[in-house]
Amino acid sequence: MSNPFDLSQYPLVLIGCGLAALFCLGVVAARRWRSWVKLIVLAGLFGVLGAGAFLFGFTTTVYGYAILADPLAGATVEVHVQSGDGHEGVLLGTTTTGADGFYTITIRSAPTDTLVVTTSGSTYIDEISGATMTAGPHDSLRAVVPARQERASVTPLTTMVAARTLALAGAGQPLTTALAMSSDSIARQYGLPATETIAPTIASDPQDVETTDRDCRDYGLVLGGLDQEASSLKVSDFDLTDALTEDITDGNLDGMDGDTPVSLSASATLPADAGTTGLQEGIDGFASSPRNVTHLPAPQVSLQPSPLELNGAGFYVSSPALPAWVEGQAGSARIGASGGTPPYHCILKAGSVLPAGFALSSGCELTGVAPSLGSSLTTITPPFTVVVFDSSDPSASVEIDLSITIVQPSPTVTGLDADCPAATTACSAKVATVSGGTPPYYFQLDSFANGAPPLGMTLGLDGTLSGTPAAAGTYSFGVCAIDLGGNSACDTATLTVGPAPSTAPQEALPSGFPTNLPSGTYQISVCASYVGCVGGQEYQLSDDDLAGLNSELE
16 A cells, blocks of 8 residues: 655655745745846746646546456546556546446646556456356456557556566665556467557457457457466456466466465466466357357467566566568567667577477578468467576576467558538448458557547448448548458548538528428519519528518518
């Protein structure tokens, strides 16, 4: 627990006190000091006040999914500031997850704050038994959110990242370095590009799978494997998560917290390989079961017991999982390192073998041409071990296990130029087509950072935008398609919406005059029984002068 008397966890309070002191100083300056001194002091005062107003007025929205292997429904979510030593600081806000595990919360914090998101309570579906489970009072997940990042999935893996971050920060590593080390290492350990910014797929839910890409599906398979392993060990998912979290605290997935065996339950200790070989067996079991509807094979985790090894200076491998290679195409990836003395050098560990067609340079660049997949959607090579050295004397080194994922080419998406005749009128328009990849395809909108369709319209899985556009205009937005194997591609579509139809009040027109005329110019003949008809006079029928037309006709 945080110390309530540690003022370092209340940065905005300290800033407020500083601003108050400067204000008093400014008042004194205005009364006693010379004019030029006053100007300097008051200019500084207003600058600090502006900075303080920015900090006090800064808000951010944090959102994501809380997931074991299935969503945590009705979980209480708290967001705290994380103090420099890694512990939770002041509480910034609270919310609750929906039935799908999604949460969103807007909080006020300094833009440099690292945040901690924690869950408690909730119900969830056990993947193996299908039973509805209720989380106990101490069952919790957490995630550490870097400054200025908004998306934060909360899963067993992010809980492990949070524990390792706390341990490293408590040992003196800067908080940002501790988080980067932990996040990259856990992601690489389980074959993922990230743990916090990817929303895991519910790997047993066909509807969820349809609209999620390969990285999300792999993440879901890892969590499904953890659920499978927990069932094999006859403990809950939370019990296994807590044990793995304690195991990783010292940086070694070996069933020990330092020299102390990790407890799994009241009567059992955590197996030494629970976070490596044991979890891989769980992933393999889940992936080969009917519950896996991702169309992907089992991801490969690192089987090393010490994925987070680093020397006293904080030398570590900063690359998460390798990017996927496309079959038949050349590719390359650099293995990054940080915290040591550059330049860094890499060798293949004795006895380890690279996949056929790949090579590793001494400069830590992996190159090669991916082989053909045949009829498979994707494949993952057996792991190989790379040793990374820095240039210190004597040099420091760290070993990592890596695998290469080979995938089929992604589909090609073509955004279309579409039209809706009028705003406030129902419309349906095809906005994108797709080819290549492996059908079937499912469309979804890209990030709204790339534009958005008009309010009132939604994109269907078939690439058709439908609904009632709220306003006229030209809208450009990103559209993505995901194929059967989770490969995705995006393009920009454009929709032009015409002006809304006239809603002019026509009740003032004479009896018998048409009431369904659109705006425009008309030739109108006026007839009277005692005169006959007079034609050819031109009237403009518009939204604002129907009353005038009515008086002319009379």
